[in-house]
Amino acid sequence: MIKIRNWERKNNAIRIDFVCGWRALGDYQQKNSILQQVSNRLSLPTSAVLQGIENQLLKTEAISKELISVKQEFYRNLATTLSQQGELIGRNKLIVHTLTKVTPNEISSIAKELINTPHTIACICGTNADETKVHLVFSASPDVPLSMNHELKNILPLLNGKGGGSAQSAQGGGSNIDQLPTALTLAADHIKEQLYLL
Numbered sequence: 001m002i003k004i005r006n007w008e009r010k011n012n013a014i015r016i017d018f019v020c021g022w023r024a025l026g027d028y029q030q031k032n033s034i035l036q037q038v039s040n041r042l043s044l045p046t047s048a049v050l051q052g053i054e055n056q057l058l059k060t061e062a063i064s065k066e067l068i069s070v071k072q073e074f075y076r077n078l079a080t081t082l083s084q085q086g087e088l089i090g091r092n093k094l095i096v097h098t099l100t101k102v103t104p105n106e107i108s109s110i111a112k113e114l115i116n117t118p119h120t121i122a123c124i125c126g127t128n129a130d131e132t133k134v135h136l137v138f139s140a141s142p143d144v145p146l147s148m149n150h151e152l153k154n155i156l157p158l159l160n161g162k163g164g165g166s167a168q169s170a171q172g173g174g175s176n177i178d179q180l181p182t183a184l185t186l187a188a189d190h191i192k193e194q195l196y197l198l
Contacts, residue, residue: 003027071106079113083120089195092119094146096188098180099126104135108171111137115169118143120193123151123187127177134159134177138187139169146194154190155183 003024006017019027035046036138042052094112099107107126114122118141125136136159138148149170156163156172159177163172 001025071127072109074104075109075113079109080117082110082122083114083117084119086120087192089192090198092121092195092198094121094123094188094191094195096123096184097125098184099124100131101129102126102135103128104137104171104173107137108113112141112171115139115141117141120144121146121148121191123191124177124185125180125184131177133173133175134161134180135169135171135173136161136163137169138165140167142168146191151187151191156181157185 001024001045002018002020004016004018005027008015035049038053039046039049042049042056044052082095082097083093086093097110099110107124111122111124113122114124118145121138121140121144123136123138125134127134136152138152140146140148145165149165149167152163152165152172156174158174159174161172161174164170
């Protein structure tokens, strides 16, 4: 018994992947077992498994798109709430907020949503799923004459972290989560001092 599992052209030759004898039988049994398991999970005959998987992938894609839309709406609503709770310093508003079990992309999305409003400084941070690391995003609207890169780097040593960015937006992370409240207080106080001087 010989089973050609795959083949491909490479330069001027053809590379063939094959098994024979008992290995060919074992390869068949393994694939047949997997097919039967998938068939049972989908409650479909084996002949309809491929179409069933394609249908599931389409459903998953639709759900993913819907989830993205829901998250974006959530970020907009959260940004509105945080903006209302922000501390007004002169004509600028400082927003400092901590989230738990979030991804860096989610933190960035919230910060971006916040600085769509003029005269806004957003210091948003969050812990990862197992709460072993913290990620921070410091952003400011273009009309705020402060360096977010400088403000973030001031506190990263406390968090045993690293990061950087531009004057308008900087991000980083660290592993010393216990020092996060102290670090954020230090950052907020330093930003306030500079805003009072404007």
